[in-house]
Amino acid sequence: MADLLADRKTISYNNCMIQLFTTHLFGGIEIFILTGMAYDRYVAICKPLHYATIMNKQRCNTIIIACCTGGFIHSGSQFLLTIFLPFCGPNEIDHYFCDVNPLLKLACSDTHIIGLLVIANSGLVALVTFVVLMLSYFFILYTIRTYSAESRSKALSTCSSHVTVVVLFFAPVLFIYMRPATTFPEDKIFALFYTIIAPMFNPLIYTLRNMEMKNAMRKVWCHQIPPKQKLNFNYFCSWCHDSIRPHL
Template sequence: MKLNNNVTEFILVGLTQDPIKKKIVFVTFLLLYLGTLLGNFLIITTIKTSRALGSPMYFFLFHLSLSDTFLSTSIAPRVIADALLKKTTISFSECMIQVFSSHFFGCLEIFILILMAVDRYVAICKPLHYMTIMSHRVCGGLMALAWVGACVHSSTQIFLTLSLPFCGPNVIDHYFCDLQPLLKLACADTYVTNLLLVSNSGAICTVSFVVLMVSYVVILHHLRNHSAEGRRKALSTCISHIIVVILFFGPCIFIYTRPATTFPMDKMIAVFYTIGAPFLNPLIYTLRNAEVKNAMRMLWRKKLISDDKR
C-alpha cells in the first residue's frame, strides 16, 4: 500500500514537559516496567516448569503473562527513553508499528480474559465434563483463534490509519502513538474512519466486558451449590479475574467508545491499561492464588538445592 502522506516523523508531547516531572516519569515507568518483566517472567517460568500447574487455567494464564509482557514492551521502553530527551520524535513507520503492536497485544489480552472466563465457567458449572470440554487440543485451538482474531483487529486498525493522509501537523499530544491523537492530525475528514475505528475497538471492549460480567454472574450463581471449601477456592480465582477485567476494560472503554475527541486525562487513563494492568496482573494472580505461590516456592527450593550441590 502506498502511504498517502508527507509526514516522515511525529513529535510525541509525552506525559509532561517539566524537567523534574520527566525524571519522576522516568523512574516510575522504569520501576513499573522492570516489575512487569520480573512478575510475568516468574509466572511464565513457574507454569512452564511446574507439573502441578498443568490445567487449562494456567495454560491461559501463561499466555496472558506473555501478552502482558509484549503489551508493556511495545510502549514502556519508548516512554522511559523519551523521558530523558528534550525533544522526542518517532518515525512514521515506528509509529504505525506501535499502533499495530499495542492494539494486537491489547486485543489478545481481551480474548485471553474471555477464554479464562470460559474455563472457569466449565470448571464450576460442568465439573464432570471439564477435562473433556477443555482438552489440550481445544485450548490450543482456542488460543490460536485468539491470536488470529487479535491480528485481524490490529490489521484493520492499521489499514484504516494508513488510508488517511498526513500532510501537515505532526505533534501527537500523547506519550505513545494511538489512534485518537493520530486522527486529529489527518488532513482529511475522519468522521467515517473514526466511526469504523470506534465501532471496531469500542465494540470489542464493550461487548467483551458485558460477556465477561454476565459469565461471572452465572458462575457466582452456580457457586451457591458448592461446599464451603470449594466455594472459597473458586471465589478466590474468580475475584482475581474480575479485578483484572475491571482494571483493564474500564480505561479501554473510556478511551475507545467515544467520538474523535481527546481529553487531558486520556494520557493518565491510558497508563492504567498500557502499563498498570501488565504490572498488576502478576501480583493479583500470585497473591490470591495458593497453587501458583506453592509452585513458586517449590521452584525456588529446587534452585537453592541445585545451587548447594554445586
C-alpha cells in the same frame, strides 16, 4: 518499546505505525485471552466433572489460536484505517504512544467516518467481550448460589484475580474507545491502566494465587527476621511453620 524508553520525545512515522499495530495487536490478544479465561473458570466451577474432557489440550490450543487471530484482525483493521490518512499540518500528539484517536486529530481530511469505524472496531470488540465476561460470571454466581459457604468462598477466590485484571483493563478501554473520536488530557492516565499497570500486575496477581508461592514467601519471611525481632514474633513464625507443615 525502544521509543517509549528513549529520552527523546519524537518518533518517525514508520515507527509510529509499527507502535500502533503492535499495541493493538497485544491489547486485542489480551482481551480475547481474558475472555477465554472466563470460559475456563465457568467450566471449572459449573461443570467440574467434565472439565478435563471439555478443556483438553486441543481445545486450549484452539482458544489460543483464536485469540491471536482475533488480535491480528483487530490490529490490522486499526492499522489500515490510519495508514492512509493524510498528515500535512501539526505533528504533535497529546499522548505517550501512537494511538488512533490522537492521530485522527492530526489528519488533514474529514475523519468522521473513520472515527465511527474505530468505534465499531475497538469499541464493539471491548463491549462484546466485556458482556461475555459478565455473562460468564453471572452463570458462575447463579451456579454457586446453592453451594456451601466454604465452597462459595473457594470458587469466588478462584475468580478474584481474573476479576481484578478485567476491571483494570476494561474500564479504561471502554471509556476511551466507546465514545466519538475525541481526545482528552485524561486519556493518557486511563491508557496507563491497560498498557502498563494491568500487564505489570498480571504476574503479581496470578502468582500470589499459587499456594506454593504463598508457602515459599512464608518460609522466606520467617527465616529473614533478625534475631531480636524473632523474640517478638515467635507466635507469627510458629504459625508460619505450622501452616506450611504437611498434615498427615
